[in-house]
Amino acid sequence: MNVSEKEKREGIAGELADIFHRQSAIVECNSILQFNVGNAKSNRFQKMAEEDEKNLKMIESVINSFGLRVPAKTLAETMSETLIETVSDESVTPLEQLALYTLTKQNQMMCCHLVHKSAQVSAADIKLALTPFEGIYASFTKQVAELVVLTEEFGVEWLTGEKPASGITGRVRDAMATVMGAVLSKTAKPFEEMNVMEVLAIEHRKVDALFKEIESADDHESAKGFFAQLKGDLTAHSIAEEDTVYSTFKTFADSNEKMEHAQEEHMELRSILDEISLVLDDEDEFSARVEQLKEKVQHHVKEEETTLFALIEKHSSKEQQIALSKAFLDEKRVIQINVGTDDIAASAANDRSIGTNTNSNDASL
Ligand SMILES: [Fe+2]
Numbered sequence: 001m002n003v004s005e006k007e008k009r010e011g012i013a014g015e016l017a018d019i020f021h022r023q024s025a026i027v028e029c030n031s032i033l034q035f036n037v038g039n040a041k042s043n044r045f046q047k048m049a050e051e052d053e054k055n056l057k058m059i060e061s062v063i064n065s066f067g068l069r070v071p072a073k074t075l076a077e078t079m080s081e082t083l084i085e086t087v088s089d090e091s092v093t094p095l096e097q098l099a100l101y102t103l104t105k106q107n108q109m110m111c112c113h114l115v116h117k118s119a120q121v122s123a124a125d126i127k128l129a130l131t132p133f134e135g136i137y138a139s140f141t142k143q144v145a146e147l148v149v150l151t152e153e154f155g156v157e158w159l160t161g162e163k164p165a166s167g168i169t170g171r172v173r174d175a176m177a178t179v180m181g182a183v184l185s186k187t188a189k190p191f192e193e194m195n196v197m198e199v200l201a202i203e204h205r206k207v208d209a210l211f212k213e214i215e216s217a218d219d220h221e222s223a224k225g226f227f228a229q230l231k232g233d234l235t236a237h238s239i240a241e242e243d244t245v246y247s248t249f250k251t252f253a254d255s256n257e258k259m260e261h262a263q264e265e266h267m268e269l270r271s272i273l274d275e276i277s278l279v280l281d282d283e284d285e286f287s288a289r290v291e292q293l294k295e296k297v298q299h300h301v302k303e304e305e306t307t308l309f310a311l312i313e314k315h316s317s318k319e320q321q322i323a324l325s326k327a328f329l330d331e332k333r334v335i336q337i338n339v340g341t342d343d344i345a346a347s348a349a350n351d352r353s354i355g356t357n358t359n360s361n362d363a364s365l
């Protein structure tokens with residue numbers, strides 16, 4: 001790629017201006033941000049704030065010695081304004097504030113790295129002027145790592161009300177998650193590449209996991225929380241399934257009756273979900289009804305993964321199976337956005353009757 005010396009210098013000057021602009025916003029933020037944290041943590045923020053001021057001065061002196069000043073780009077200005085507005089806004093949660101603050105510092109880290117690496121392939125005067133960026137980059141790298149730790153230390157508590165898992169159990173879980181994440185990112189396919197059976201099966205496994213979470217919850221409040229998730233998931237899954245998958249295969253003579261049967265089971269499952277919502281605070285009744293729901297769901301899922309999956313294999317091509325998975329996911333997204341809460345979802349679902357699906361997706365084969 002051909003970049004003239006003039007363009008190169010202007011390009012680097014633009015990056016420096018952006019970095020300076022964001023850094024000024026970070027320093028301003030530090031005076032606003034309190035994060036409602038205890039002394040030990042606010043000391044860590046204090047140290048970071050001091051380092052930020054030092055870095056701002058360093059960046060200014062680098063721009064001076066670089067000798068070319070251009071205005072910051074619009075995106076850097078917008079990001080800086082958004083950051084200051086966000087940390088000044090009391091209606092924004094501390095977690096969101098911390099997330100945006102961390103994102104800005106990650107951006108600084110990346111841009112400092114870019115400037116530092118560009119200096120290495122530039123003329124001697126540029127190299128010399130930009131030398132301090134090696135240190136500034138190292139400082140942001142350290143700060144970003146520190147912010148990840150701080151997010152864990154009090155972000156988890158803000159979000160869940162629980163202290164983060166620490167000690168050996170927490171570390172083992174972290175290690176497992178890292179290994180799983182690495183394995184999944186290598187082997188897993190994005191949803192768009194999965195066929196409808198793969199997508200449905202993943203969702204079924206999530207439902208299994210939620211039943212286990214309900215059964216092994218530390219207290220009844222947590223169990224109710226898991227149930228709310230289960231209800232939302234099952235409702236959206238079942239409606240989307242009817243509107244896309246069932247409606248598609250109903251058109252085949254050998255499938256119609258099976259689809260109607262499956263749809264009847266959905267209606268029964270959704271009415272049990274509603275009944276459980278009425279006995280949420282009666283622990284014994286709640287557990288008994290959840291157990292009953294689990295058995296019915298397991299029965300339904302087993303049938304689906306054998307009978308329905310066999311019909312899908314028989315009547316559709318690989319391309320159609322992938323298109324159907326997209327239609328299912330799109331429909332589910334619409335249901336989740338529209339219904340918002342599980343209660344509305346359930347009553348909407350129970351208004352349905354067999355054979356009158358309102359499918360607007362083009363999932364037909
Ligand atoms: Fe299903």
Ligand SMILES: [Fe+2]
Binds near residue numbers: 238241262266304
């Ligand atoms: Fe189903």
